[in-house]
Amino acid sequence: MAISFEIPERVVQEQQMAMALAQGVMRPQARRLDEDEHARPVDFIQMIWPVLRDQQKRQLDKLLAPPDPNKPKREGPGITYLRMMVQVEALSWGDAGQYLCMPSALLAGSAIEAVGTPEQKERFLRRFAEGDDPKWGAMAMTEPNAGSDTKAIETTAVLDPETREWVLNGEKIFITGGGLALNESNGLVVVWATVDKSAGRAGMKPFVVEARTPGVIVTKAEIKHGIRASDTVAVSFQNARIPYDHLLGDPEVRAIDEGGTKGFKGAMATFDASRPLVAAGALGVGRAALEFVREKLIEAGIDIPYDRPYHKLSAIQRDVLEMEAQLKAAYLLTLRAISLLDHGQRNSLEASMAKAKAGKAVTWVTQKAVEILGMMGYNREWLAEKWMRDARINDIYEGTGQINLLIVARRILDYSSRELN
Ligand SMILES: Cc1cc2nc3c(=O)[nH]c(=O)nc-3n(C[C@H](O)[C@H](O)[C@H](O)COP(=O)(O)OP(=O)(O)OC[C@H]3O[C@@H](n4cnc5c(N)ncnc54)[C@H](O)[C@@H]3O)c2cc1C
Numbered sequence: 001m002a003i004s005f006e007i008p009e010r011v012v013q014e015q016q017m018a019m020a021l022a023q024g025v026m027r028p029q030a031r032r033l034d035e036d037e038h039a040r041p042v043d044f045i046q047m048i049w050p051v052l053r054d055q056q057k058r059q060l061d062k063l064l065a066p067p068d069p070n071k072p073k074r075e076g077p078g079i080t081y082l083r084m085m086v087q088v089e090a091l092s093w094g095d096a097g098q099y100l101c102m103p104s105a106l107l108a109g110s111a112i113e114a115v116g117t118p119e120q121k122e123r124f125l126r127r128f129a130e131g132d133d134p135k136w137g138a139m140a141m142t143e144p145n146a147g148s149d150t151k152a153i154e155t156t157a158v159l160d161p162e163t164r165e166w167v168l169n170g171e172k173i174f175i176t177g178g179g180l181a182l183n184e185s186n187g188l189v190v191v192w193a194t195v196d197k198s199a200g201r202a203g204m205k206p207f208v209v210e211a212r213t214p215g216v217i218v219t220k221a222e223i224k225h226g227i228r229a230s231d232t233v234a235v236s237f238q239n240a241r242i243p244y245d246h247l248l249g250d251p252e253v254r255a256i257d258e259g260g261t262k263g264f265k266g267a268m269a270t271f272d273a274s275r276p277l278v279a280a281g282a283l284g285v286g287r288a289a290l291e292f293v294r295e296k297l298i299e300a301g302i303d304i305p306y307d308r309p310y311h312k313l314s315a316i317q318r319d320v321l322e323m324e325a326q327l328k329a330a331y332l333l334t335l336r337a338i339s340l341l342d343h344g345q346r347n348s349l350e351a352s353m354a355k356a357k358a359g360k361a362v363t364w365v366t367q368k369a370v371e372i373l374g375m376m377g378y379n380r381e382w383l384a385e386k387w388m389r390d391a392r393i394n395d396i397y398e399g400t401g402q403i404n405l406l407i408v409a410r411r412i413l414d415y416s417s418r419e420l421n
Contacts, residue, residue, distance in 0.1 A: 004339075007082070008082075011082055011083050014083060014087060015086045015087070018086070018090035019094075021044070021090075021094065022090050022093050022094025023094065025043050025044050026044055026091065026098050026099075029041060029095070030383060030386065031383065031386070033097060033228070034228045034229060034386050037221075037223060037224065037228040038221050038231075039229075040180075040184075040231075041095075041229055044101065045102075045103055045134050048102060049103050049134040052102065052128075053103075053128070053129060053130065053131070056125075056129040057129035060122075060125050060126065060129045061129075063113065064118060064121060064122060077339070077344075078342045078344075080341075080342060081273065081276070081338045081342050082342055084277055084280075085276065085334065085335075086280075088281050088284065089281070089283050089284040089287070090284060091284065092280070092281040092282075092283075092284030092285055092288075093285070095390075096227050097226075097229025097230045098229045098230075100176055100229075100231070101177070101229065101231060103134030103135055103185070105125055105137035106176070106177055107139035107176075107274060108137030108138055108190040108208075109125060109137055110270035110273060111206050111270055112190065113270075115206065116248050116249070120208075120248060124188060134185060135186055135187050136177045136180040136184070136185050137177065138175050138178045138180075138182075138187070138190075139190045140172035140190065140191045140192065140235060142172060142173055142175070143170065143171060144171060144173055148399070148400060148402075150201075150204075153192055153193070153204060154170055155170025155172065155193040155237060156168070156169050156193055156194055156197070157193040157195050157205065157207060157242070157247075158195075159244070165244060166193075166241070166242040166247065167242075168191065168193055168207065168209070168215070168237040168239075169238065169239060170236075170237050171219075171235070171236050172191065173234040174234070174397075175232065175233050175235055176230060176397070177230075177231055178232070179231045180231050182209075182216060182218055182235065186211055188208050188210050190207070190208055190248070191208075191209050191237070192205070192207075199253045202253055202264070204264050205248070206248045206249070207242050209237075209242060209246070213240050213242065214241070215240030215241065216235060216236075217238065218234070219234045220233060221233050222234070225392060226386070226392050227389075227390050227393050228389075269348075271399065272346070273341060273351075275337070275354065275398050275404070276338050276351050276355070278355055278358070278394055279330060279333070279334040279354040279359075280338075282358035282361070282362040282391065282394035283331055283358055285362050285387050286323075286326075286327045286330070286358075286362040287327065288383070289323075289365055289369035289391075290320075290323050290324065292373075292383070292387075293320065293368075296373060296376075297316065302317070304317055304320050305317070316372060319371075319372060322368075326361040329357060330357045330358040330361040330362070333353050333358070334354040336350050337350040349411040349412070352399065352404040352408050352411075353404075355394075355398060355399065355404050356401050359396075359401050362391040363391050363394070366391040367388055369384050369388070370388050406420065406421070
């Protein structure tokens with residue numbers, strides 16, 4: 001498969017628009033929203049909603065359009081994911097925390113797209129494609145006793161045979177966008193619960209939980225180290241009753257050799273799309289730090305010569321070249337993972353590689369930025385220390401660095417998750 005390193009002109013235009021928003025709306029609010037953690041990035045949300053709503057409408061209409069045998073087949077790869085990559089990178093350059101408040105179906109949308117019926121897609125996703133008020137979606141997997149080990153989830157869904165409703169009980173923590181989805185909009189959360197604990201992964205099912213469902217309580221807004229403008233909450237389910245047809249996919253618990261984990265695997269495949277986008281977000285934060293360091297070095301009369309041999313460079317010049325190299329390596333891996341998606345090909349290995357590399361690279365690059373900038377890197381006058389804090393999450397959510405490296409190892413060595421864990 002050939003990867004194009006050229007970004008098409010119309011994607012470049014969209015990138016410029018996203019950068020204008022990042023520069024003009026997000027950056028000026030970045031410090032205030034970092035200090036005032038639970039305030040909402042109102043300006044950003046208002047500006048981005050109409051754009052996202054129209055994008056989401058086009059995507060949903062395309063997704064639900066009946067196949068047309070007369071329509072000529074598209075030549076070559078698409079650019080859907082490349083566009084997203086470029087936008088996410090630019091908005092995260094503006095402020096990674098605000099970007100995560102983007103009104104959209106986010107991971108909930110990916111799960112609904114992956115395993116929902118056409119009717120469920122229409123019913124649950126149409127709201128993100130219309131109206132004047134922004135809406136949010138979220139995905140709730142993590143629990144106090146289930147982080148990386150997702151099969152350990154304890155939230156239960158029991159079918160009430162009389163009302164044919166699912167009754168949910170349990171606790172989910174660290175849900176990005178959960179407060180926005182449940183408290184502030186006609187939003188929804190895709191909640192993973194087990195219908196049969198003894199069946200392991202085969203018993204785990206995704207349920208769509210609507211905002212304002214009785215028994216669904218946002219219990220805590222997290223106080224975080226970085227991405228503080230983002231909304232991260234804990235949610236408690238106390239006999240929350242969910243209509244039968246809010247279960248996504250097959251309600252039957254089948255044995256593993258009868259495709260019992262198909263639904264789980266299908267929804268987990270959403271990570272193949274989301275991990276490269278997390279990598280793109282990391283790249284945006286890394287670029288912000290790198291550009292700032294270069295600017296300050298130039299002001300101090302230190303240039304970065306590309307034509308001088310390595311041994312004739314100062315330590316700081318070498319550091320900057322290494323920062324560039326780390327981010328470029330992560331960029332190329334991300335572009336590869338994205339390009340496979342746009343070619344309609346499987347990319348689990350490449351998605352995990354990109355995510356693991358970008359998470360590590362941005363963590364290192366932003367720490368270097370603080371180091372090079374000295375005292376001013378550490379105080380709150382500039383944004384360098386914030387970027388260092390914002391960077392760290394990229395190596396934690398959507399699979400930690402270790403978990404993504406495990407996935408890479410399994411795929412390369414052809415081991416199952418049971419054989420290598
Ligand atoms: C800001 C934020 C937002 C989040 N948003 C969401 C969200 O929207 N929805 C959601 O469901 N979750 C979300 N999470 C949860 C996130 O996905 C988990 O934090 C992550 O999966 C890791 O789980 P854990 O924190 O319990 O760590 P653990 O799983 O307890 O891991 C602790 C450490 O052990 C390592 N480790 C664990 N298992 C292995 C292994 N087999 N081999 C090697 N090392 C291992 C990990 O890499 C990590 O370093 C969010 C978390 C944060 C911090």
